[in-house]
Amino acid sequence: MDLRLTSTPATAAERAAVDGLLGPPPLADGRVASGGHRARARRQQLLPALQALQDRVGWVSPAGLAYVCERLTVPPAEAYGVASFYALLATGPRPATVVHVCDDIVCRVGGAGARCEALRTRVGPGLDEAAPAGNGPPADGARVPAAAGWVPSPCLGRCEQGSAALVQRATADGPALRSLGPAPLEAVLHVLAGGEPLAPAPAMSAPQAARSPRDPGLRLLRRVGLVDPASLDDYRAHGGLEPLRRAIALGPRGVLRELEASRLVGRGGAAFPTAAKWRAVAENPVQPHLVVGNADESEPGTFKDRVLLEADPFAVVEALTVMGVVCGARQGYCYIRGEYPEAEARLRHAVTVARQRGLLGPSLLGSAYAFDLEVRRGAGAYIAGEETALFRSIEGGRAEPRNKPPFPSDAGLFGHPTAVNNIETLLCVLEVLRIGGPAFAAIGTGESTGTRLFCVSGAVERPGVFEFAFGVTLGQVLAAAGGIRSGRRLRAVLLGGAAGSFVGPEALHVELTFEGVRTAGATLGSGVVLALDDTVDAVDCVRRIARFFRDESCGQCVPCRVGTVRQEEALARLAAARPLGSTAAELDRLRDLAESMRDASICGLGQTAAVAVQSALRMGLLPAASERPR
Template identity: 40%
Template sequence: MNSSEKAPLTPVLTKRWLSPQSWRLHTYEKLEGYTAVRKALSASPEQVVQMVKDAGLRGRGGAGFPSGVKWGFMPSDEAKPHYLVINADEGEPGTCKDIPLMMADPHALIEGCIIAAYAMRSHHCFIYIRGEALHPMRRLYAAVREAKQAGYLGHDILGSGFDLEMTVHAGAGAYICGEETALLDSLEGRRGQPRLKPPFPAASGLYAAPTTVNNVETIATVPSIINGGSEWFRAMGSEKSPGPKIYSVSGHVERPGQYEAPLGTTLRELLEMCGGMKDGVPLKFWTPGGSSTPLFTAEHLDVPLDFEGAAEAGSMLGTTAVQVFNETVSVPWAVMKWTQFYEHESCGKCTPCREGTFWLAQVLERMVDGRGSEEDIDTLLDVCDNIGGRSFCALGDAAVSPIQSGIKYFRDEFLALCESNRPEPAGAAESPESAQGSDSQAAQPVGAQA
């Protein structure tokens, strides 16, 4: 079936984005806003959790853990305060779905927070937003004020007897704070570094109390599940990965941007939505979920972009940050730039990540500068083996993914950068007399300017 025969996609998460003043309360209320919270508050917390479980909602922050199961880990007693924390620290290279969601439709996130907090018996919700995202932060502050003035936050919400306070907290722009336990440390006022697990946040999280950390898109999906029902939600996407998803498509495409589509959509279909490759230059490689996911090539155009499909093809769905690169881009150069990012963002807590990312960046920089050797490729893979699965958190695994997959699919490009494989420049076989006095020039690295 070609694209012209397919039924048009009906937006769920992005349906209000193009409405006039979509971020204002009056617009949200006109478009089914805050109707789901009324339904949820009329049910029991256990019924809300069960509905999310039945819908099969999985975390949209990268791991894909079933959200209803995660909510169910929270203890039913309230001996300690329960906290809901929203991870809005969007720092994965290529990922840009949560910031536009908070910009265009912040009340969807707030309504989802109210429902989730009620289901987990939490009376305080924290939204941890990336500090550089100043504009969406202001939108969120204003939306929280509107919601509180309208009676959707605060004491005795809608006469239900349920209380909820909401705090919007700005981080300081550290990539590591996207890791949930590092985020909790930062929220408590400490340096953002990952904690040892167990104990998991559901047992001992923020202020050593039971805590659930969820992604922005995950929580913003909840109101549509409450309104539409679990069977309606499961009608979209695949069996094990149901529902809609926002794909952040960037790079060498005609129309980069956010594209909502059911989970399981392929890159071929996304490229059709984007208008194809920019200027018609063919696709070379791409990431299905940001730079921390192993690369795909043009051979993977028809891989279903859901949690199972991406994993079976040798990568991860991640945050669905689809970065598209055409044939003009050097794979070693792109991998080097990503590795420099991970070196800079490593928190330094564990040796494999702190030392390993430094050495990976050093070797790649030397290779891209034209001063590499074939042994450097083995060194890169050896260092990757010593980081992957051995670092304190997933940042180490993220750092090695582009290197390992880049060498797997494009080893020839790495070999071409090695000194022994470079063709001799014209005039290299000159007489000893003509070569006299040229030692200082010969000592310059390849590509250096005189």
């Protein structure tokens, strides 16, 4: 490809960062050069290469970007389009240390609003709050960035800890990303002052798993807190690898039969039958097949996959291996969100160990099956959790979703037939193999089989991941989490995350099954159960959701790109009691926006961007909007 690159050379640090990932550059040859298809196929290394720059020097400079482009044969405008898409990549100079302070819906219940206000007072505005923002080419007069800065962040997936932050620090050695959790004001200030981030507290992420004796009803959480997540032997000692052995013995068809009998459906939100998805890939005549684990868990209020990845990473590797065997794939990817550095490290360690021990590679457990797994890190984009957007992200593009059909089973990652599931679903597959499909189907209710993980957070006594057989009611789930925090009254529950809906206390009896919540006009989504008590500013929560969707919209389609802006503006006007026209006109506008976003957006983000807002309006959570026109 005839690239035109800036002539400014990359710094030694930048080259070292990129070469560390890609190996040393080939020697120039004045006589022959091979580029073409082979060179362009390296595009999929783009995001890792940009991350290597970001991790090492704290931003993606024009010269650094050009060096990546040269190495990977990527046009710089496209690479910039990718770099400027992801929130964890900076395309302008930034402080070497940046603390991403969560101010999303759950942390707001824990006082994130006040924490950010305190930071504004004591440190200054967040990086992207000060105009102009920290992106763009260095202005002349080269703004010298301070040593450290902070920036408000969408949900970091540490909701059970009450407050969360992510530290991003440019470094030549050691992890560039580290979680802070909990992250009270003092902890954030400590890091901003140059202090080392303290390791995240070994939180009681799964209160059920901490109980002794262990609850025999725990299936997906059965090893959480029990095994050493770094030890394959410990994993094996706790039942690990039995499911894989059984899958190999059964063969792909046998496993599909078990999955069909189990009636397992995906836990990512769409509730699609797993057996049908895998079968479609397994039987697709087009080769090669690929499998993908979607660990880009970014729905605000969701943290269950993080807990599984941190506590039981070998199970994830094993489940993806089973998926590869069944789907006829020799290569798999696990895409894990960038905000989960500890989970990523554990998963990478597990993959390395598994490879060393022959559990990944050309012959699984001595069988004829071959499979290998590559871990990819996200870079700060909720939309990358949408499966087609996730493919594009792995391929080295902007995480823009595309229309379906074609479905991933026909044209997925790199255009190949691909099966993709989230982590909870994958662990369910291990359980199906452990106890058999019919036994799995016997758990739960008629339409919803097996167990489900719930991410209980907000105004409860004991937030965390809870596992229940389907059929449990909302009230029982909240009770298991210790009920509403002391002395307060439940006002509303956000079910399913930002893309879900609010329900009121009258819904406590609702069974949290697919069919049960559907009847209640809600959705299970990613299993979020966010409790809001009567102290919580519901208007603020709804506006934060609107802001979230606006910030996370990829910008491709008009209904979502502009509609999320107009929705946020209308809510701001309502909150300020300055409706355009009348309140009724604003409500009309919001309803029209909701309908067109739901009907005409490309992907689930736009399609659900107004669901929570509309449910809040229906429940009367927005007082200004409840006033009918005089």
